[in-house]
Amino acid sequence: MLLALMIMSGCHQDDNLVEDTQYLSCVEVEEIPSIETSSVVEEIEDVEEPEPVEKVTYRVTAYCACEKCCGKWALNRPLDENGEPIVYGAAGEVLTSGVSVASPLPFGTKVELDGYGTVVVQDRTAKWVVEKYGENIIDIYFDTHEEAWNWGCRYIEGVIVE
Numbered sequence: 001m002l003l004a005l006m007i008m009s010g011c012h013q014d015d016n017l018v019e020d021t022q023y024l025s026c027v028e029v030e031e032i033p034s035i036e037t038s039s040v041v042e043e044i045e046d047v048e049e050p051e052p053v054e055k056v057t058y059r060v061t062a063y064c065a066c067e068k069c070c071g072k073w074a075l076n077r078p079l080d081e082n083g084e085p086i087v088y089g090a091a092g093e094v095l096t097s098g099v100s101v102a103s104p105l106p107f108g109t110k111v112e113l114d115g116y117g118t119v120v121v122q123d124r125t126a127k128w129v130v131e132k133y134g135e136n137i138i139d140i141y142f143d144t145h146e147e148a149w150n151w152g153c154r155y156i157e158g159v160i161v162e
């Protein structure tokens with residue numbers, strides 16, 4: 001008798017729970033999804049559309065660690081185990097030839113340059129260069145002065161990817 005009562009009351013409670021849940025989910029289905037779906041669609045459109053706009057033509061030059069390219073910064077560089085100078089960028093990281101660049105963009109910014117590849121901002125452009133050529137400038141670091149010299153100055157479209 002006692003057992004039957006417990007089962008009955010248990011069943012009864014379960015029924016209530018199911019009803020409550022159904023009621024809640026009905027309210028959600030009716031009211032929330034219509035609003036959320038439209039805002040999600042808008043967000044996706046917002047993300048996809050600006051991409052071509054972000055494509056910027058950069059003035060891309062090149063430099064190496066020599067005194068001609070870096071002036072006083074070329075002097076007194078720390079030496080590695082083999083006595084070779086270690087070239088740090090302004091971000092405090094060792095520069096990688098053909099990948100590390102100086103730019104007014106924040107450190108760590110990755111820019112994909114059309115027909116070249118992705119470069120990473122790890123060094124700072126001199127103030128007078130920014131004042132003369134504007135913000136859209138990239139200076140690629142190369143291990144040798146010859147490579148930097150051969151690069152010269154090119155105008156390349158690029159997109160910030162990170």
Ligand SMILES: [Zn+2]
Pocket residue numbers: 063064065066067068069070144145148
């Ligand atoms: Zn140089």
